[in-house]
Amino acid sequence: MAERLGRLEGKVAIVTGAGSRGPGVGNGKATAVLFAREGASVLLVDAQIERTEETLAMIEAEGGIASTFQADVTNEEDCKSMVDTAVERYGRLDVLDNNVGISLRKTVPEIDMDDWDKVQSTNVRSMVLTSRHAIPRMIETGGGSIVNISSGAGIEAIGDAAYTTSKAAVIGLTIAMAGDHGREGIRVNCVAPGVVFTPMVEYRLDSDMRQHRRNSTMLGTEGTAWDVGNAALFLASDDARWITGHVLSVDAGMSVISRHAYPNWQV
Numbered sequence: 001m002a003e004r005l006g007r008l009e010g011k012v013a014i015v016t017g018a019g020s021r022g023p024g025v026g027n028g029k030a031t032a033v034l035f036a037r038e039g040a041s042v043l044l045v046d047a048q049i050e051r052t053e054e055t056l057a058m059i060e061a062e063g064g065i066a067s068t069f070q071a072d073v074t075n076e077e078d079c080k081s082m083v084d085t086a087v088e089r090y091g092r093l094d095v096l097d098n099n100v101g102i103s104l105r106k107t108v109p110e111i112d113m114d115d116w117d118k119v120q121s122t123n124v125r126s127m128v129l130t131s132r133h134a135i136p137r138m139i140e141t142g143g144g145s146i147v148n149i150s151s152g153a154g155i156e157a158i159g160d161a162a163y164t165t166s167k168a169a170v171i172g173l174t175i176a177m178a179g180d181h182g183r184e185g186i187r188v189n190c191v192a193p194g195v196v197f198t199p200m201v202e203y204r205l206d207s208d209m210r211q212h213r214r215n216s217t218m219l220g221t222e223g224t225a226w227d228v229g230n231a232a233l234f235l236a237s238d239d240a241r242w243i244t245g246h247v248l249s250v251d252a253g254m255s256v257i258s259r260h261a262y263p264n265w266q267v
């Protein structure tokens with residue numbers, strides 16, 4: 001069994017998008033496993049409930065505590081039920097990891113406006129809906145931690161106008177909620193993953209593209225969902241007790257390379 005340090009011992013966490021869209025380990029799945037490994041009781045939330053089965057099995061195999069819950073995080077009733085269920089099953093709510101996100105890969109002239117609305121609703125409105133029900137329950141027990149999953153694409157053009165707009169909004173929402181709820185004991189932070197290799201992107205990357213992505217980082221390596229999960233775990237835990245309103249890039253330095261100073265960086 002993996003080593004447990006108990007960094008979330010006695011805490012209750014919700015992870016949205018706790019399944020993965022394909023075989024392998026995505027960000028939500030890795031985060032849920034790490035939270036449980038550190039002692040949290042975890043509600044594994046996904047619109048496609050069968051996707052959470054493998055996450056649950058991984059946690060139970062390590063002796064962790066978790067259960068699954070079906071919810072569409074674009075639906076407010078589902079978000080309320082999700083929060084109520086976490087409190088009913090485990091007695092309190094300390095951590096909310098807002099992980100659900102989808103991409104589109106279209107330019108503004110190409111985009112169908114219903115698809116645009118779907119991306120904004122799934123990536124941003126969902127975080128408002130989950131948080132507005134989670135925050136009052138966190139306040140009841142003295143506070144909590146919200147971790148929103150943005151993306152390096154929130155501050156960088158990647159050929160996906162809807163996604164970049166939504167992930168930039170996630171950063172704004174994080175800062176706004178951190179300001180509004182700090183005095184209520186709630187920290188709100190953001191993880192901005194770079195080119196991590198997960199089922200979300202696997203289908204569109206061949207080995208040349210993966211090497212190109214590695215080359216685009218300072219470290220020359222590819223990230224995994226566990227890198228994203230470990231960042232979320234840090235921000236969720238009391239190790240980050242004095243950190244709020246922060247955007248943590250998990251990208252091997254990709255976002256801070258100057259293309260001007262290093263014009264031939266991507267080789």
Ligand SMILES: NC(=O)c1ccc[n+]([C@@H]2O[C@H](COP(=O)([O-])OP(=O)(O)OC[C@H]3O[C@@H](n4cnc5c(N)ncnc54)[C@H](O)[C@@H]3O)[C@@H](O)[C@H]2O)c1
Nearest residue numbers: 017019020021026027028047072073099100101151193198
């Ligand atoms: N993989 C990357 O390279 C990368 C990079 C930067 C940011 N991210 C971000 O990481 C997050 C997702 O990571 P993942 O690896 O867990 O993705 P994933 O697509 O493998 O899993 C996400 C899960 O969310 C669920 N879901 C989708 N819409 C939902 C909804 N409306 N309600 C409830 N559940 C829903 C899906 O069923 C799926 O199981 C996203 O926010 C994404 O933007 C990923």
